Amino acid sequence: MLPRIDPTRSEPIYAQLMKEIKYSIATGMIGAGEPLPSVRQMAVQLRINPNTVARAYRELEREGVVVTIRGKGVYVSDAPRSSDKGRALADVKHALDSILVEAFHTGISADEVREALEQRIKNLKSARAK
Amino acid sequence: MLPRIDPTRSEPIYAQLMKEIKYSIATGMIGAGEPLPSVRQMAVQLRINPNTVARAYRELEREGVVVTIRGKGVYVSDAPRSSDKGRALADVKHALDSILVEAFHTGISADEVREALEQRIKNLKSARAK
Amino acid sequence: MLPRIDPTRSEPIYAQLMKEIKYSIATGMIGAGEPLPSVRQMAVQLRINPNTVARAYRELEREGVVVTIRGKGVYVSDAPRSSDKGRALADVKHALDSILVEAFHTGISADEVREALEQRIKNLKSARAK
Amino acid sequence: MLPRIDPTRSEPIYAQLMKEIKYSIATGMIGAGEPLPSVRQMAVQLRINPNTVARAYRELEREGVVVTIRGKGVYVSDAPRSSDKGRALADVKHALDSILVEAFHTGISADEVREALEQRIKNLKSARAK
DNA sequence: GTGGTCTAGACCACT
DNA sequence: GTGGTCTAGACCACC
Numbered sequence: 001m002l003p004r005i006d007p008t009r010s011e012p013i014y015a016q017l018m019k020e021i022k023y024s025i026a027t028g029m030i031g032a033g034e035p036l037p038s039v040r041q042m043a044v045q046l047r048i049n050p051n052t053v054a055r056a057y058r059e060l061e062r063e064g065v066v067v068t069i070r071g072k073g074v075y076v077s078d079a080p081r082s083s084d085k086g087r088a089l090a091d092v093k094h095a096l097d098s099i100l101v102e103a104f105h106t107g108i109s110a111d112e113v114r115e116a117l118e119q120r121i122k123n124l125k126s127a128r129a130k
Numbered sequence: 131m132l133p134r135i136d137p138t139r140s141e142p143i144y145a146q147l148m149k150e151i152k153y154s155i156a157t158g159m160i161g162a163g164e165p166l167p168s169v170r171q172m173a174v175q176l177r178i179n180p181n182t183v184a185r186a187y188r189e190l191e192r193e194g195v196v197v198t199i200r201g202k203g204v205y206v207s208d209a210p211r212s213s214d215k216g217r218a219l220a221d222v223k224h225a226l227d228s229i230l231v232e233a234f235h236t237g238i239s240a241d242e243v244r245e246a247l248e249q250r251i252k253n254l255k256s257a258r259a260k
Numbered sequence: 261m262l263p264r265i266d267p268t269r270s271e272p273i274y275a276q277l278m279k280e281i282k283y284s285i286a287t288g289m290i291g292a293g294e295p296l297p298s299v300r301q302m303a304v305q306l307r308i309n310p311n312t313v314a315r316a317y318r319e320l321e322r323e324g325v326v327v328t329i330r331g332k333g334v335y336v337s338d339a340p341r342s343s344d345k346g347r348a349l350a351d352v353k354h355a356l357d358s359i360l361v362e363a364f365h366t367g368i369s370a371d372e373v374r375e376a377l378e379q380r381i382k383n384l385k386s387a388r389a390k
Numbered sequence: 391m392l393p394r395i396d397p398t399r400s401e402p403i404y405a406q407l408m409k410e411i412k413y414s415i416a417t418g419m420i421g422a423g424e425p426l427p428s429v430r431q432m433a434v435q436l437r438i439n440p441n442t443v444a445r446a447y448r449e450l451e452r453e454g455v456v457v458t459i460r461g462k463g464v465y466v467s468d469a470p471r472s473s474d475k476g477r478a479l480a481d482v483k484h485a486l487d488s489i490l491v492e493a494f495h496t497g498i499s500a501d502e503v504r505e506a507l508e509q510r511i512k513n514l515k516s517a518r519a520k
Numbered sequence: 521g522t523g524g525t526c527t528a529g530a531c532c533a534c535t
Numbered sequence: 536g537t538g539g540t541c542t543a544g545a546c547c548a549c550c
Contacts, residue, residue, distance in 0.1 A: 010548090012525060019228065026234040039538065049527050054538070062322070065235060067398040071535035071537050081235055088236035092243060095229050096250045098149065099222055104156040105195060106218035110251045113222060117247060120226045121240045138327040140524095142549060179550055270533090272540060279488065286494040299523065309542050314523070325495060331522050331550035341495055348496035352503060355489050356510045358409065359482055364416040365455060366478035370511045373482060377507060380486045381500045400539095402534060439535055522550075528543090535537075 005046050013048055017056040022065060025076055027127040032078040036066060039074075135176050143178055147186040152195060155206055157257035166196060166204045265306050273308055277316040282325060285336055287387040292338040296326060299334075395436050403438055407446040412455060415466055417517035426456060426464045 003020030005013055024030045036042070039057065043050040057074050060066045064081040068074045103113050133150030135143055154160045166172070169187065173180040187204050190196045198204050233243050263280030265273055284290045296302070299317065303310040317334050320326045324341040328334045363373050393410030395403055414420045426432070429447065433440040447464050450456045454473065458464050493503050 007526090014525080019231065022231050022235055023227075026231045038536085040536095050538095051528090052526065054540095055525090057538085063235075068538065069397045069535090070400070070402065070539095071533080072397075073537060081237070083236050085237055088233070088238060089242065089246065092229055092233055092238060093246050093250055095225065096247055097153075097254075099225050100250055100254055101149065101152050101156045102218070103222055104254075105152055105193070107215055108218060108222060110255075112219065113251075114247065116219065116223050117226055117244065120223055120230055121243075124227075124230055124234075125240075137329045137332075137550095140330070142330065144549085182550065185549090267541090274540080279491065282491050282495055283487075286491045298521085300521095310523095311543090312541065314525095315540090317523085323495070328523065329550090330524095331548085333522060341497070343496050345497055348493070348498060349502065349506065352489055352493055352498060353506050353510055355485065356507055357413075357514075359485050360510055360514055361409065361412050361416045362478070363482055364514075365412055365453070366473050367475055368478060368482060370515075372479065373511075374507065376479065376483050377486055377504065380483055380490055381503075384487075384490055384494075385500075397535095404534080442535065445534090523548090525545100525547080527545080530540100530542080532540080533538090 002045065005048065007048070014052050014056040014059065017042075017046070017053065018060055021056070021060060025065065027124060029127075030076050032076050034076050036074045036076070133176065135178060137178075144182050144186040144189065147172075147176075147178075147183065148190055151186070151190060155195065157254060159257075160206055162206050162208045164206050165202075166206070168203060263306065265308065267308070274312050274316040274319065277302075277306070277313065278320055281316070281320060285325065287384060289387075290336050292336050294336050296334045296336070393436065395438060397438075404442050404446040404449065407432075407436075407438075407443065408450055411446070411450060415455065417514060419517075420466055422466050422468045424466050425462075426466070428463060 003017055003024070005016050005020070007013055009016065021030075021036065030036070036057070037045065039050050039053045042053045046053070057066065057068065061068055061074070064077055064079075064083065066074050067077050100110070100113065103109075133147055133154075135146050135150075137143060139146065151160075151166065160166070166187070167175070169180050169183045172183045176183070187196065187198070191198055191204070194207055194209070196204050197207050230240070230243065233239075263277055263284070265276050265280070267273055269276065281290075281296065290296070296317070297305065299310050299313045302313045306313070317326065317328065321328055321334070324337055324339075324343065326334050327337050360370070360373065363369075393407055393414075395406050395410075397403060399406065411420075411426065420426070426447070427435070429440050429443045432443045436443070447456065447458070451458055451464070454467055454469070456464050457467050490500070490503065493499075
């Protein structure tokens with residue numbers, strides 16, 4: 001697993017790392033129950049501070065994506081995340097609204113957004129198939 | 131026009147305001163060539179700092195969404211935004227990726243995301259029809 | 261507001277601070293909507309690192325106890341915490357079990373625990389009355 | 391005796407094991423003078439490191455809950471634990487304070503805490519009656 | 521002024 | 536070995 005981190009982006013590094021890890025889990029690159037690289041190892045690989053990695057891992061644990069076992073390491077949670085699906089769907093809709101408004105102002109049509117969505121879904125699924 | 135601002139959200143207030151204004155333009159609540167409320171007026175209405183409103187207007191001008199006419203005010207741009215459509219589409223795809231990964235981790239299916247997208251497109255169009 | 265922190269205790273400082281702040285809110289020493297001391301101010305008062313205070317504030321926000329307003333400060337949440345009451349009650353019962361087992365092994369009777377509970381409830385309420 | 395251990399909880403495993411053993415003694419599942427399973431046996435059953443079991447036994451001996459007889463094994467102490475009851479009561483009160491403050495912030499009333507306490511006392515006693 | 525993030529480096533508890 | 540906490544000090548974005 002080698003997440004790509006861009007320290008120049010405005011998005012916090014720990015948040016970028018969280019996304020990358022979630023992506024890896026979504027595509028099946030890391031399976032449920034499998035260990036994540038240790039905090040120190042990940043920090044060295046990404047050339048970032050161990051505290052930053054620890055923060056990402058801590059937040060992921062809070063979200064129920066991973067579990068940490070004391071003295072052993074951090075593992076992908078086997079139980080699916082227990083979260084409020086209604087709230088999650090509302091978040092998705094809110095995010096879609098932002099995309100659509102932005103699309104309107106850059107001359108992107110609704111059809112193009114639909115097409116882009118299909119493409120990204122396909123992309124994610126094909127990554128999972130491997 | 132009465133944008134809703136939530137100062138407790140982590141998104142900067144000026145960015146929230148930008149989004150609201152863009153939304154108003156996308157739905158046609160404000161038409162091309164029409165004026166925006168003055169900085170002071172907007173600041174008083176929203177109970178926020180005038181500097182914050184000014185910043186939102188400035189960024190919107192930078193994006194080509196509005197134009198400032200010195201001594202008169204800020205107007206919705208007539209010309210479509212001059213921007214790199216390719217880059218904009220890439221941004222949309224990136225945002226869609228984030229949504230899909232988040233959806234996966236909260237148990238939302240691709241179909242549900244598709245459905246949500248259709249709903250939001252419809253919603254936006256119906257607002258424009260009024 | 262002057263929380264008491266003991267850095268020699270095994271409980272993390274940030275957790276101690278969280279407890280103290282929650283106590284202050286429970287007794288009404290700080291009311292809903294009122295601001296907490298700034299991170300820097302609190303850090304100086306308690307002779308601890310600002311990062312440690314920030315961590316406590318961040319976790320309190322996550323719990324819905326406080327809200328932070330960008331560029332202004334951290335405020336006691338007016339809306340009551342939205343949390344799973346069933347789960348909270350289960351936690352309370354679990355904690356009571358621990359107390360009872362510990363009491364048994366130190367020769368403390370159930371009646372003495374009951375009495376202690378009444379005393380603490382009274383203490384909390386009288387602090388609130390002030 | 392089959393203590394339930396959860397390695398993902400933040401409470402150290404050895405502490406969880408101590409609690410479970412104390413619980414078993416409090417309910418009479420293991421009587422005074424009776425032997426505990428050997429370190430190895432316990433470690434195999436619980437799928438944990440023998441060092442961890444040894445640590446739990448060591449701490450329990452320090453607390454006077456069990457006694458080790460060299461070459462024979464570990465036994466539940468006959469004599470009641472010699473400890474500072476005043477200090478123990480203070481600990482209980484401190485723990486109750488934490489519970490009450492937490493209860494306040496999750497909308498649990500004092501009455502509900504009282505009720506929960508009665509329930510747990512009853513539960514513990516009924517287990518002892520068997 | 522406010523909080524947020526990141527780094528470097530230390531120390532500790534647990535397995 | 537693992538993660539968790541804390542400090543000191545820097546830089547940034549926002550209001």
